[in-house]
Amino acid sequence: MTIVGGGTTDSLVREDGVVGYIDVGPLTLESGYRLPRARLAYETWGHLNEDASNAVLIEHALTGDSHVARGQSREHAPEVERLAAEAGGWWDGLVGPGAAIDTDKYFVVCANILGGCYGSTGPATQAPPEVDPDQKSWGSRFPRITVRDTVIAEAVLSDALGIERWRLVIGGSMGGARALEWAVMYPDRVAACGVIAACASASAELLAWGQAQALAIRQDPNFRGGDYYDSEFPEAGLGLARRIAHITYRSAAELHYRFGREAQPNEDVDGTYTAERGRYRVESYLDHQASKLAGRFDANSYLSVNETLMSHDITRGRGSLEEVLAGTSCEWLVAGVDSDRLFFPAESAELVRALPGEQTLHMISSPSGHDGFLIEAPQLGMLLKKSVLKD
Known part of the structure; x- marks a missing residue:
């Protein structure tokens, strides 16, 4: 697969749905700890256009991975790569050719979270020599990672791919928290933000x-x-x-x-x-x-x-919710699930009230609870087409 424009190199972009890796370290974390080396596993779908204006970043939830949709491995690829690429993704139906997030139109990127176990640096990966001369697994020594740390790592990936501004950053649950942090931390780099079944901070419950x-x-x-x-x-x-x-x-x-x-x-x-x-x-x-x-x-x-999910609070050290969100400049899609009892719809409503301008809380109707953001992909797709992906 090749990529057009954007100042990237072909080596960073694989076939649709095939895992690639990029070094993003060293990283100084929010805690002050300096992570000497770090890498992110990521997948891409589609083609980046000449001015790099069609890029969509999708953020996965707690135990998710980078395989958001089915892909297609290169011809004569090893069987393990082919099977992984062509396996169903966790947001199939929302992402793919002709879907709401149309991979014939958009260049889609999804990265495995820092601290995860699907290719990104995490507790099970080898610690660098600076931490352990024997390079055993990080284990108990792996540092605390916040939502903000994950966004900084993804910004390095964004730079490497030649993406200065995302057409859309979207995620559900913890992915929604990460999308929201993108809009707050890098307001000039997010044209639209989708916060699905998530809110401004992790509640006491x-x-x-x-x-x-x-x-x-x-x-x-x-x-x-x-x-x-x-x-x-x-x-x-x-x-x-x-x-x-x-x-x-x-x-x-x-x-x-x-x-x-x-x-x-x-x-x-x-x-x-x-x-x-x-x-x-x-x-x-x-x-x-x-x-x-x-x-x-x-x-x-x-x-x-x-x-990382428990760390989520976009107001931490920044001011009131209204003050923090006043610095954002993107279009918004905030959607709750009417039967959600993890991120309650009332919490999504609180976020909407604090956003600048006239905003609307959209509701996904589902009997399934919080997981409705995954299950009710057709409803979410309609919301996307009517709001932040009208073009």
């Missing part, structure tokens, strides 16, 4: 849920203070953290109508459940979600990105 998830991991005997890479993986703790989180991602009504109080008869798992009832169906559902995440995610990275 979100912090409470975050602490419970972190303790679930840290209290697993296999966690070993975060230095477990040469021993047993803390699967039980990570699974419990995922169960806690997933309850907040779905609505009470959905859990009731999908599972109710029904049990799965004659099912006993490791002697946990009585033969008289087996697992309740909702227990089976949560067990499945826990097992899926434990099979694909690193426990330390979960702690890192969880702490």
Whole structure:
């Protein structure tokens, strides 16, 4: 795949949906810690136009990755690359040829978050010699990463790709927090901002849920203070953290109508459940979600990105919400999910009231709770076409 204009080099842009890497370190973090070396994993779709005015940055949520949509690997690519590129993305239907974020029209970029475990520097990656002469995994030594730190890293990627101004920066949940920080930190580099199922700061309730998830991991005997890479993986703790989180991602009504109080008869798992009832169906559902995440995610990275989400507060050290947002100059799409009980619609409304100019809170209707921002892609696509992507 080649790229036109923008001052970039062909080597930075891969085939659609194929992971690439870029060094963005050293980085001085918000905490003052100097991260000696850092890299971001990222994927691109489409072509950057001559004046680099058609670039869209998509921000993933807590345990997401850079594979936002299906892609196409190069001819004769290794099978592992081909399968990864052509696998379904987490926002398929919203992003792709002919979709609301049309990859025939826009140049789409999505990067794995700093601290993650899908190719970007995180706790499971080797520490540089400056930190560990033996270059073992960072583990417990990996520094705290804030939302602002992630945006600074992405700005380095933006520079390397030759993108001075994003046509749109958009994300849901923690991705929405990152998109909002882009608009605040780099107002001249964001033409439009989409904050979906997110708000101006992490609430006290979100912090409470975050602490419970972190303790679930840290209290697993296999966690070993975060230095477990040469021993047993803390699967039980990570699974419990995922169960806690997933309850907040779905609505009470959905859990009731999908599972109710029904049990799965004659099912006993490791002697946990009585033969008289087996697992309740909702227990089976949560067990499945826990097992899926434990099979694909690193426990330390979960702690890192969880702490990043908890750090979210665009007013921290800056002034009132209105004062902070007064410095932004982009178009806005703020959309909540009507059944969300993690980022409540009232919090999205508070953000809208503080934005400069006349703004509207849009609502995605979904019975599914917070995850509605992923599930109801057609509704979100219509909102995008009617607002910040009318051209």
